[in-house]
Amino acid sequence: MSSESMAGRMPAPESHDRLSGVSPVPGAAKPDPVLRASGVRRSFGGLTAVDVEHLEVQRGTITALIGPNGAGKSTLFNVLTGFDRMDSGVSAFQGRSLRGLSGHRVARRGLVRTFQLTKALTRLTVMENMLLAARGQTGERMVGAFAPWIWRGQEAANRERAEALLERFRLAHMRDEIAGSLSGGQRKLLEMARALMSEPTMIMLDEPMAGVNPVLVQSLLEHITSLRDEGVSVLFVEHDMDVIMGISDWIVVLAEGRVIAEGRPDDIRSNQQVIDAYLGTQHDEPGAGGAEEGR
């Protein structure tokens, strides 16, 4: 764990700069969008879960996606990452269309997501969880598996990188335990560390702090901030307003599948529409709860 604490630190100045001059209106264009989506719709029967006219995510920033339960945040994650199909619309990552790409291909492009319900691979060890995420492994080919002398070096290098990440996420002491023996909060940490192991350009975190105790929340926040400072773009879903206002460079508000507002934390705090649609209901749903639906 690096000793410099990110807690309470202001977002790095450059990440503010990147969004300077962007007007806080839904669908606003960003100077250097890493992810773009247009006309994205997804319905389940008669229910339109997502109906996003236009959305851009600025590269190298922390963008929060907020909205009441059932607003369509997880569904939007799913359609953008190829885990669900969109009924209509287009999306592009780093300027290249994601049309028709399945989940694993989107991930290979560098857009890696986590899930609202944690997906630790419970009967693999913590270290195996990490190693699984490494890219381009020769030993992952069926024939290659029979030639360990070819991939042993690669495996050792991956192990070293995994070790460093586990150290950083304070999971190193658990490396040989099965992931099923971790606490809920540790599983969230593992899922994030594992996603980083796959060297993402952009990471999408669906409620990374749900059900995590306050101490771990603090360290998760530090990890997210330092990711951004290392150049990874972050889009995350969260309910806790203090958390969101504290670390986000930009906030996108979703309600009933539509983007009703976006802007810097200050813009959102004072946005009457947001207060009506979302902040007013906030007291009914504590941030840690409501993690039972979606994936």
Next chain:
Amino acid sequence: MDFIQILAEATRTAIGPIAAIYALAAIGLNLHFGYTGLLNFGQVGFMLVGAYGVAVTTSTYELPLLLGVLVSIGCAFVLALLLGLPTLRLRADYLAISTIAVAEVGRLIYRSTVAQDITGGVYGLQQVAGDFYAWNPFPSGSYGIDAGAFSITFSARDVWVMTVAWAVVLLASLAMYVLTHSPWGRVIKGIREDEDAVRALGKNVFAYKMQSLVLGGVFGALAGALMAINQQTVHPDAFMPQVTFYLWAMLLLGGAGRTLGPVIGAIGMWFLLTMFDGLLRDVSAMGLLPGIAGGELGALRHAVVGLALVLLIVYRPQGLIGNRKEMLVNVK
């Protein structure tokens, strides 16, 4: 029969060719279910196409045995694609239902009159794999230990089949060990735990599931080929659905997700089956089972095995060599 004799007979079966054949098919099932999490309830279908691959090649067309083995492997490949292509993108239960149905439909096709010219229909095929016995290096005679009551002997023919069958089991186990301790094995184990998580890390889950289905199916087909070789006849009704359920019982008895689980399971299961058989026959001969005769003893044997399995699942759900901690990780 006294108890020592029963033990000898049980041991004989447990190390015999049939146990090896079941072990091999169960290794395939272990790759499917124990490592990849695929629910295959039609492993007998792979044994069917494997047995007929050899039988049709050597008996119907009188071609060499090794070609027959290649045909068996090819048929397993095709069957796996047939099962996997439409179902492996869907939820796990679709594969499960398809496997059980396709295996049974396959059996009905092989035994139909339409196929009779090739498969022999309901009569099956005889004089299969003569080549194999021509290659037998063991001089004829009796092999084994003969110590009075505890005597286990095999003919030279049996020893030859056993040698080859257990050698194939050994090779398959080695291959499984290498695969499951490689990054490839890590991916399929990850898929077993949660395929979406693995997909989110950029792995082509469908391709891995397909590879697993094919390789495990090939193990099943080789088991079928050995069955045809061992019996020198094939008959469609040897491939009823219960064969698959015996394989499952063996896998769970030994321990799924362990390299030697299916092997130990097959040996243990055949040992138990034969022992119960002998015991029941003894008890019945002593007149202690009034009203139960002949064929009913076989049914009773299955009931006893079923009871043993229930007790196993209650008291040792991980099987003989499984890891209890892993087994119970998701049980809260």
